[in-house]
Amino acid sequence: MSIRVEQISKSFSAYPALAGVSLTISDGEFVALLGPSGSGKTTLLRILAGLETAESGQVWFGERNVTADSPSSRGIGFVFQHYALFGHMTVAKNVAFGLDVMSRRARPSATDIRARVEQLLELVQLPGLGARYPSQLSGGQRQRVALARALARQPRILLLDEPFGALDAKVRRELRDALRKIHDDLGLTSIFVTHDQEEAFALADRVAVLNQGHLEQFATPEEIQASPASEFVTKFLG
Numbered sequence: 001m002s003i004r005v006e007q008i009s010k011s012f013s014a015y016p017a018l019a020g021v022s023l024t025i026s027d028g029e030f031v032a033l034l035g036p037s038g039s040g041k042t043t044l045l046r047i048l049a050g051l052e053t054a055e056s057g058q059v060w061f062g063e064r065n066v067t068a069d070s071p072s073s074r075g076i077g078f079v080f081q082h083y084a085l086f087g088h089m090t091v092a093k094n095v096a097f098g099l100d101v102m103s104r105r106a107r108p109s110a111t112d113i114r115a116r117v118e119q120l121l122e123l124v125q126l127p128g129l130g131a132r133y134p135s136q137l138s139g140g141q142r143q144r145v146a147l148a149r150a151l152a153r154q155p156r157i158l159l160l161d162e163p164f165g166a167l168d169a170k171v172r173r174e175l176r177d178a179l180r181k182i183h184d185d186l187g188l189t190s191i192f193v194t195h196d197q198e199e200a201f202a203l204a205d206r207v208a209v210l211n212q213g214h215l216e217q218f219a220t221p222e223e224i225q226a227s228p229a230s231e232f233v234t235k236f237l238g
Contacts, residue, residue: 001062001075001156001189002027010043010213017043020057025206027062030183030190032200035210036236041193042161044210048191049078049159061157073094077150079160080190083142085134090146091118092130098152108154120148123182133223140171147179153184158183164199176203197237199222209233 003025010018018040027029033041047051048059050071058067066074085094093100095117099108108116115223121127131213133137134142143163150158160179166174180203183190194200200207209224211231217229228234 002060003157003191004058004060005044005048006058006060007045008044008054008059010040010047010052016213018047018054021210022057022214023208023215023218025189025191027189028187030180030203030205031190032196032204032207033191033193034200034207035193036195038212039210040213041195041208041210041235043056045159045161045191045193048157049076051078054081057214064141066130070109073168074157075153076157076159077155079143079150079154079163081144081162081165081198084147084148085142087089088133089133091126091131091132091134091137093123094134094145094146095120097149102153103184116152117154120151120195123151123185125178138171139167140175141161143167143175144178147182151182156189157171158188160190160192162193162195164194172199179203 004022005023008018008021035041035045039127043052049055050069053130054067058065060066061074068174096113099113099116117130125145126141134145137145162170164175166173176199192203205219206218206220207224208218211232216233218223225237228237
């Protein structure tokens with residue numbers, strides 16, 4: 001699913017979080033939104049998800065204008081930084097949550113939901129852990145559960161808000177590799193927010209560098225490193 005962002009602006013009080021940002025993401029592409037704290041990257045991701053409303057501009061998923069659509073109708077999966085798992089539910093129930101709350105007419109059968117949960121736990125390399133609770137898992141395992149839950153309804157678009165920020169370097173690298181493989185295997189269009197340039201350059205096909213609500217550069221990691229488009233990008237890359 002391709003994504004088109006057209007002149008998106010958003011302010012919080014007097015602070016401009018995004019100032020006329022436009023970019024086009026191809027079907028099946030993995031894009032990183034990279035920038036320092038306060039650059040607007042998470043605000044842009046939340047507008048794509050429908051969790052924030054833009055003051056002006058439009059968002060298109062393929063040929064569909066989703067600017068005014070609710071989050072639940074956009075067909076996306078969303079992974080938060082701090083897992084956002086339900087502590088009172090088992091791993092299997094957490095993964096199945098998005099399917100369980102579908103309308104009766106659209107909801108798969110209980111047998112199909114169980115099969116889908118098992119399939120997803122295999123996909124994120126947590127087979128046989130469905131009966132455990134989040135408190136019984138490591139941080140990396142919890143984030144894998146969060147990823148499985150985001151994929152439960154077979155979204156075409158996956159949005160991730162600094163999903164590895166709370167994890168140590170070794171686990172981050174492992175999950176990074178797993179995420180890229182899942183993205184490729186499922187043919188998703190994925191957008192990943194990070195302030196870590198190593199992570200962005202290792203994962204993404206293209207990187208959007210944001211600064212104070214402006215898009216400084218949108219290019220491949222190789223192009224950004226070889227030809228930074230502005231003084232800010234040069235300094236940010238160190």
